[in-house]
Amino acid sequence: MESAAYLPAPCFIDDLTTTGLAVMPGFVEPVLVTALREEVHAGRALAGMRRARIGRGEGRRLVSAVRGDWIRWLDGSTEAQQRFLGQLERIRQEVNAALLLGLFEVEAHFALYPPGAGYQRHVDAFQHDNPRRLSAVLYLNRHWRRSQGGELAVYDAEGRELRRVLPEAGTLVLFLSQTVPHAVLPTRRWRASIAAWFRLREADNPLAGLARLQPDDIASPPVADPRRLRGRD
Numbered sequence: 001m002e003s004a005a006y007l008p009a010p011c012f013i014d015d016l017t018t019t020g021l022a023v024m025p026g027f028v029e030p031v032l033v034t035a036l037r038e039e040v041h042a043g044r045a046l047a048g049m050r051r052a053r054i055g056r057g058e059g060r061r062l063v064s065a066v067r068g069d070w071i072r073w074l075d076g077s078t079e080a081q082q083r084f085l086g087q088l089e090r091i092r093q094e095v096n097a098a099l100l101l102g103l104f105e106v107e108a109h110f111a112l113y114p115p116g117a118g119y120q121r122h123v124d125a126f127q128h129d130n131p132r133r134l135s136a137v138l139y140l141n142r143h144w145r146r147s148q149g150g151e152l153a154v155y156d157a158e159g160r161e162l163r164r165v166l167p168e169a170g171t172l173v174l175f176l177s178q179t180v181p182h183a184v185l186p187t188r189r190w191r192a193s194i195a196a197w198f199r200l201r202e203a204d205n206p207l208a209g210l211a212r213l214q215p216d217d218i219a220s221p222p223v224a225d226p227r228r229l230r231g232r233d
């Protein structure tokens with residue numbers, strides 16, 4: 001299934017260096033994207049997902065107006081997850097070799113945005129102690145049209161919109177976690193993705209990474225309207 005065609009485009013390092021952002025359509029091959037999409041939708045049907053929260057540690061909270069997605073962390077338990085995590089590992093090595101970012105590990109979750117949901121403009125690593133340095137998002141949606149909303153919008157430091165990216169299956173976006181403001185515009189159809197973060201080693205606080213496992217994360221299951229479940233893409 002792997003072939004040279006799906007290795008990182010050689011220019012992605014240049015794009016990251018000059019603009020802080022790299023957009024790679026067709027980065028993940030269709031067979032793998034399909035397997036990942038089926039996993040995320042199966043999770044939705046089984047209520048295996050939970051509402052995403054904002055903030056870290058003590059400050060974590062659920063604010064639907066800010067962020068409306070449901071998430072499930074990848075645990076490498078399926079072949080599709082392992083293959084995708086393998087691709088992220090190659091990116092980690094290439095970025096470390098070229099940019100000396102010292103990226104140590106990656107964390108990744110599936111994300112499903114129901115119709116009407118979005119994620120307001122934010123920076124992924126806003127607090128100084130956040131170890132995230134490079135963000136990656138893989139989109140899993142076939143045949144996305146602009147009129148369906150749900151685009152990734154990227155802004156400059158003054159809040160001016162620079163670019164929009166359609167969440168189309170196979171597209172991988174990389175951007176610097178500390179400096180690139182971005183948003184998920186409100187979507188009109190179910191929007192599936194995997195969001196991942198390459199992190200520095202948290203040597204001084206080995207338990208910090210466990211903050212996301214706090215029991216208050218467990219919320220009621222996602223919308224289980226059978227018509228919607230049948231209407232998946």
Ligand code: OGA
Binds near residue numbers: 111137151183184193
């Ligand atoms: C995030 C995020 C962007 C996207 O999960 O932090 O900004 O396009 N996702 O899904």
Ligand code: MN
Binds near residue numbers: 123124182
């Ligand atoms: Mn983000």
